[in-house]
Amino acid sequence: MASNQHRPRNRLSLRSNSTIRYGSMSSEQPDSDASSTQTTTISKKRAYIAVAVLCYINLLNYMDRYTIAGVLLNIQIYFGIPDSTSGLLQTVFICSFMFLAPVFGYLGDRYDRKLIMIAGLIVWIVTTLGSSFVQKTHFWILVLTRAFVGTGEASYSTIAPTIIGDLFTGTKRTLMISFFYIFIPVGSGLGYIMGATIAHATGDWRWALRISPALGGLGLLLLVFLIPNPPRGASDTQGGATMESTSYIEDIKYLLKNRSFVWSSFGVTAMAFVTGALAFWTPTFLSRAQITQGLMDPCKVEPCSPLDSYIFGAITVVTGIVGVFLGTCISKKLRDKVPNADPLICAVGMLSSSPCLFIAIVLAATSIPATYTFIAIGETLLSLNWAILADILLYVVVPTRRATAEALQIMVCHLLGDAGSPYLIGTISDALLKYNPDSPSWNFRRLEYSVLLCPVVGVLGGLFFLMTSLYIKEDRKAAELLASGQAPEPQETTTESV
Numbered sequence: 001m002a003s004n005q006h007r008p009r010n011r012l013s014l015r016s017n018s019t020i021r022y023g024s025m026s027s028e029q030p031d032s033d034a035s036s037t038q039t040t041t042i043s044k045k046r047a048y049i050a051v052a053v054l055c056y057i058n059l060l061n062y063m064d065r066y067t068i069a070g071v072l073l074n075i076q077i078y079f080g081i082p083d084s085t086s087g088l089l090q091t092v093f094i095c096s097f098m099f100l101a102p103v104f105g106y107l108g109d110r111y112d113r114k115l116i117m118i119a120g121l122i123v124w125i126v127t128t129l130g131s132s133f134v135q136k137t138h139f140w141i142l143v144l145t146r147a148f149v150g151t152g153e154a155s156y157s158t159i160a161p162t163i164i165g166d167l168f169t170g171t172k173r174t175l176m177i178s179f180f181y182i183f184i185p186v187g188s189g190l191g192y193i194m195g196a197t198i199a200h201a202t203g204d205w206r207w208a209l210r211i212s213p214a215l216g217g218l219g220l221l222l223l224v225f226l227i228p229n230p231p232r233g234a235s236d237t238q239g240g241a242t243m244e245s246t247s248y249i250e251d252i253k254y255l256l257k258n259r260s261f262v263w264s265s266f267g268v269t270a271m272a273f274v275t276g277a278l279a280f281w282t283p284t285f286l287s288r289a290q291i292t293q294g295l296m297d298p299c300k301v302e303p304c305s306p307l308d309s310y311i312f313g314a315i316t317v318v319t320g321i322v323g324v325f326l327g328t329c330i331s332k333k334l335r336d337k338v339p340n341a342d343p344l345i346c347a348v349g350m351l352s353s354s355p356c357l358f359i360a361i362v363l364a365a366t367s368i369p370a371t372y373t374f375i376a377i378g379e380t381l382l383s384l385n386w387a388i389l390a391d392i393l394l395y396v397v398v399p400t401r402r403a404t405a406e407a408l409q410i411m412v413c414h415l416l417g418d419a420g421s422p423y424l425i426g427t428i429s430d431a432l433l434k435y436n437p438d439s440p441s442w443n444f445r446r447l448e449y450s451v452l453l454c455p456v457v458g459v460l461g462g463l464f465f466l467m468t469s470l471y472i473k474e475d476r477k478a479a480e481l482l483a484s485g486q487a488p489e490p491q492e493t494t495t496e497s498v
Contacts (some may be wrong), residue, residue: 001263042228047167050227051176051329053159055183057219061153062187063095063179063194064128064212068146069280070195070313073287074205074306079139083447087426090280091419094142098414099157105407109400114229120155121223125216127152127210132209137242143175143394158407165394171332173394178328178387184381185320189280196283196306199424223333228335228336232399246489260396260475261405263468267346268389269413270283271462274417274454275382277425279316281451283308288444289364315376323349323383331388339476342392346385351462353381354455357456363452365444393466396475425450 044496052090059098068075068089076086107116131145161180168176195208255261290296298306327345334341397405425447432446 005277008328026393027427035091042167043231046228051164051179051227055180056166057156057223058160058180058491059187060212061156062184063191064280066191067208069151069283070118070192070309071199071205071208072284072481073299074199078205081139083429084423087280088143089146090422091252093146093150094414094419096147098419099270100151100154100412101407101410104155105404108162108403112229113159113163114227117159118223120152121216124149124152125213129213130204144380149259155436158403158410161390161406163230166232166399174328174332174391177390178324180450181386181390182321182324184386186317189313189316189320192283192309196309206325215341251401253402255405255408258396260468261472263464264343264389264392265409265412267461267464267468268409270419270464271350271382271385272413272417272458273421273457277451277454281425282405283312285447285451286364286368288447290368292365292441292444308379311372315372316379319376319379323380324386327384328387331430339473340469343465343472345464346388347462349384350448350458350465351382353378353457356381357458358455361448364448379491396472396479398479403431
């Protein structure tokens with residue numbers, strides 16, 4: 001029998017020593033930070049502190065992202081822009097975020113993750129602060145700075161979850177991931193409230209963009225001094241093996257053959273479409289609904305009433321906390337009994353939220369309290385998925401490819417999801433204007449008909465998660481075997497390409 005060194009190497013081969021190897025290019029070296037971190041033992045206390053810091057920065061990211069939505073009425077009046085142009089602000093941010101995510105995913109799987117996050121946070125602080133000084137004759141500068149803000153966030157969002165994945169394992173990892181992702185809805189809600197409050201108090205919406213950078217300075221210091229740089233796969237291999245990075249092409253091929261990753265990414269895309277569109281347009285939509293009912297007068301001079309941003313922000317915070325923890329608890333109880341419980345929970349969350357959101361949109365013309373009630377129920381059901389989705393990615397993908405997987409999923413879900421949904425809703429609304437341009441109530445109706453697209457996309461997302469549930473058991477087992485160095489032959493560990 002020929003020795004191993006005379007055999008042709010394949011993509012998923014393992015070296016016989018303590019280094020786990022996923023690639024076939026012998027000239028490749030382990031990532032640059034491996035040697036300095038492999039022998040470092042990270043205490044539980046420091047690991048928990050690291051999660052707290054990462055959660056704090058994640059909170060700031062989403063506060064900044066939705067501050068713009070909280071002051072959207074003020075921005076429209078200040079620059080004199082229509083709905084479609086307003087939606088462009090969110091679209092350019094998401095576009096830069098998604099196109100640069102693969103770049104940072106590639107770097108995050110190969111180089112010092114902590115340094116990459118520090119550099120990205122600096123870019124985010126500088127560009128966010130700079131966007132607050134834009135004058136009304138230079139709207140294009142605001143668009144440009146929002147694109148650069150997406151650059152900073154891309155470096156953080158692709159890498160931070162992988163660090164948590166390397167600090168914890170099992171149910172602890174699920175819990176820590178849930179804490180991290182709970183700050184998506186919490187930060188979004190606080191962004192509405194903070195933006196509306198500061199814009200109303202100062203009479204200038206630009207002041208709302210200056211709080212997050214100030215708080216970001218503290219986050220930068222905490223990141224520098226308190227965040228460790230654990231070895232990739234430290235929790236999965238329990239310190240028993242060192243994993244080497246592979247070529248980017250090999251990583252992409254591996255991910256495209258991982259059916260759980262592919263279908264869950266489609267599900268995340270549908271979820272991003274719905275949440276992105278609703279998060280951006282709901283305060284404006286509810287304001288127009290109240291004008292139609294005669295409950296308030298149209299806003300013609302800023303600052304506009306912040307009431308809708310307050311209420312929607314508070315609902316987002318509360319439902320986000322409840323939904324994430326509820327989803328995590330259900331997952332922990334069912335995971336040992338039902339192997340595909342996680343994608344099934346996501347499917348139920350998406351499929352049941354769509355009717356609630358549809359009812360909320362339809363009732364807005366007649367009952368604002370009923371609309372808020374169904375929005376709260378729908379957001380709670382959507383929030384079931386946040387932490388579970390991140391956990392799915394972490395356990396169906398091997399450690400040295402997780403940042404690439406995060407980045408690829410971010411790119412796809414934003415490209416086909418919330419990168420275009422705010423702009424698409426605004427464009428449909430503007431296109432409908434011509435059918436009844438002289439009617440004040442039509443200003444509300446055209447936006448209502450536009451956002452009805454969201455429940456339809458939500459149903460598609462639920463179907464994608466049902467497809468994920470068919471393959472997740474097999475793909476999780478394959479990832480565990482690879483990470484532990486006990487992988488079977490390649491044809492048994494890979495799945496068919498979708």
